[in-house]
Amino acid sequence: MSAREEILDRIKSALRDSPAVPQIPRNYRRETDKTAEQRLGQLVDRLEDYKANVFVVPAAGAPARLAELLAGCASIVVPHGLDPQLLSALPRTGTGDAGTLAVAVDSPERPLTVAALDAVDAVVTGAAVAVSETGTIMLDGGPSQGRRIISLVPDRHVCVLRAADIVEVLPEAMARLEATAPQTWISGPSATSDIELERVEGVHGPRTLDVLILT
Amino acid sequence: MSNTFLGMPTLPVFGRGNLNATEPFPQAAHRELGNAQLRANLGHATHTIRDKRLKVVAELPDWEDMRDAGSAIKNATMAQLPALLEQFEANFTARGGTIHWARDAQEANEIATALIRETGETEVVKVKSMATQEIGLNEYLEGQGISALETDLAELIVQLDHDKPSHILVPAIHKNRSQIREIFLREMEDVDPALGNEPARLAETARRHLRKKFLSAKVAVSGANFGLADTGTLAVVESEGNGRMCLTLPETLITVMGIEKLLPSWSDLEVFMQLLPRSSTGERMNPYTSLWTGTTPGDGPQNVHLVLLDNGRTAALADEMGRTALNCIRCSACMNVCPVYERTGGHAYGSTYPGPIGAILSPLMTGIKSEENNSLPYASSLCGACFDACPVKINIPEILVHLRGEDVDSKRAKAKVPTQTDLLMKGAEWAFSAGSRLNLLEKGLPAGRLAAGRAKVIKKLPGIGGKWTQSRDIPAPPSQSFRQWWAKEHGAPNAAAPGTTGEGTISEGGRP
Structure with a gap:
């Protein structure tokens, strides 16, 4: 009998008492x-509690704020589906501006190597949905978020979240997600309680986790 | 397929591996209690986490509703386990994953070894996993010439120190920061001798130590916190990002998961991802949770395997009184609140699973007669703190008492002559069945008083009574019993003691 059959038989x-x-x-x-405003306030509170840096800006002001945040960086990576408008205020390489920034684009067709990802200063991604009660941001591998590896290897993650994608409790967020999509739920920067x-x-x-919330 | 079992009932097949207490708990506890540093470390850690847990649990207005849902979902899972496993298998396989079934620890180890051999690699990175601890995978792989590198900070500390985990969530809970610093300096290469003992600096040292390994690893081994039957999805809950590294970067991912880790559906996860983080680390949510279903083209490992492990779980399931122990989600809240665990630490339990849950899970999985596991159900004062803290409401004290009964029965079946306990119980039955008999015994009270001497304590009882007095004194008995006093005060024979009606055996007690 195969292990499979034997285990199923044992179960x-x-x-046999048919519970x-x-x-x-x-x-x-x-x-x-909760109102949208309350959810936003709660999420900011929770994320700051996790030691994430949170910036709330009107959508129109996002490119400028992002450029400001990335001022000290020489290179970033973005997923192929990130809204190009967001990057419109960055001083791009080749433009001759001072403090230029190299922007690498990762896509399923042209994936970056681990070494390349390890060498960039930051990654900028979107997000699928966020839970204000727990301070959790969900990435589901959608085009604005990219492959799981790109939000993992760089030492700084700048996550751009639309305020409209903030829900209060976990069940509301999970209802918006496809179970079989490769997901990463993020609640603050990497941490340990092992000591x-x-x-x-x-x-x-x-x-470092920076969260840019667009209202 | 139908869940109805039509075949011959089979005897439970017990689990093997690191599931046994190798010496009786009282003996192990006695030794561990002598370690003042251990007690200080544990006292500090368990009290820190208790306060955190209480605070975040109190935040939720529906915590008890969630516990009720969690308990019912797990009971429903166990009741439909064969069908759910088959559903899970179909979904996971349809999305490019491969399922393997392992009857016991040995078979699981062999499967994992063969899968690693196929890749040609001799080094694997590991995400902290209770299942692989239980089957002793690291030791087995070492014997096969494959080195397994633990990447969770606490597991790394334990591995570097050639020690054993003592807690299911924080395996190095028995070490303090200074001890951890010493281990790093001793066992890691290229560590600055000026390294301080601040947790942030120690964490950074671990990051540097492991980073190259992560970025070049070809094979990872993990456990899983949950498997969702209706989608074939697996979940790993973690804090540091070592889990994400292992689950995302390598080409091959081998996951070992107990068959009881299933949940029926995706929507059930909404309950458990609220229960687990608050119960385990006392956080609103753990920093990282990874979810994957088979393989995703272009994203993460493309060679994905899952080993479904029995190793005594079906034996636990066969115990109608004990099967809810399988509902455990390994949060460790029970050990953090346990007065026994807090003092003895996890090593005293011998098994991979320490604390209150381990005291029931280990003997359920191995059988009560395995090595010294029959001593584990007694590693409790039955105070019930574990039951109150358990997010899935496992009635641990009730199962402890049930297993004590199993232990007594198994010993009675083995013994040819009545034991001291049997004789004492017989004696008690005789004494308590009639007031006149009890009266007769009570006449011996002054003798007990004499034995207690001037200090008015009895320090040592003979026979098995000695087990009681090895850690406690018995105060001297009173010079007379309550009923003797009553009779004297009220001039019985005719006056009945309070609460009695002069009927039946109780009225006999009124007569001296």
């Missing part, structure tokens, strides 16, 4: 009524 034998399948009581909050259970930011993932 069925173990369940009842209980109804699931879902009395927990699955949707909420005396004290939280310390900055281990293997990006040690």
